[in-house]
Amino acid sequence: VFFPKVPEAWTSRGAAFLNLDAERGAPKKVGFAFAATHATKGWSTDNIVKTILMHHDSVEWVMLGGPSDTEQLQALKAAGLPDSIRDTCKLSLETLTGVLSHLDLVVGIDTGPIHLARMVYTDTLVLFGPTSVNRWGPGLFASQHHRALSMELPCQPCSNHGGPVCPLKHHECMETLMPQHVSKVVEEMLEARS
Numbered sequence: 001v002f003f004p005k006v007p008e009a010w011t012s013r014g015a016a017f018l019n020l021d022a023e024r025g026a027p028k029k030v031g032f033a034f035a036a037t038h039a040t041k042g043w044s045t046d047n048i049v050k051t052i053l054m055h056h057d058s059v060e061w062v063m064l065g066g067p068s069d070t071e072q073l074q075a076l077k078a079a080g081l082p083d084s085i086r087d088t089c090k091l092s093l094e095t096l097t098g099v100l101s102h103l104d105l106v107v108g109i110d111t112g113p114i115h116l117a118r119m120v121y122t123d124t125l126v127l128f129g130p131t132s133v134n135r136w137g138p139g140l141f142a143s144q145h146h147r148a149l150s151m152e153l154p155c156q157p158c159s160n161h162g163g164p165v166c167p168l169k170h171h172e173c174m175e176t177l178m179p180q181h182v183s184k185v186v187e188e189m190l191e192a193r194s
Helices: 008-018 045-054 067-078 093-102 112-119 179-193
Strands: 028-033 059-064 105-109 124-128 146-150
Touching: 008 093, 028 045, 028 093, 028 112, 028 179, 045 067, 045 179, 059 093, 093 112, 105 112, 105 179, 112 124, 124 179, 146 179
Parallel strands: 028 059, 028 105, 105 124, 124 146
Antiparallel strands: none
């Protein structure tokens, strides 16, 4: 599958947002797509913060969200996310695309920025709960560059797009997915880029 090249104006705005000229040789840059329209796709605030803190000394994180995600971002900060971490919540879609094109990896739930990251050839790690890895996962792109992480429970998938509550009322697909599971794969994927 071929995707068109990201316009230079977008990549320039993305580079300016990430301050790339001033940060040559800086740590790897990793985005975290933390928000989704459907609640059952979500991963807990504590798990997101713990995962980020596991790599905070070696990775520069960027929180990937939009204007409707600022409340969730504030909850992440209240749970211990460092204030110094940049976020894309106020950026245009074009600038967000430019930012994604410069990242080494995008980690997150099954949501828009993950799919957009694939389109700009940025490595992705997607955390799957209620939705289908076969339908929405890396598919043809599956490789060391695009990976899906799922607990592969018998009840998965339960929905095409997710919903407001787990149909079985336990949400184990996302609640049993722990930061150490994600951290291990993040390390493997970043090591493969070295």
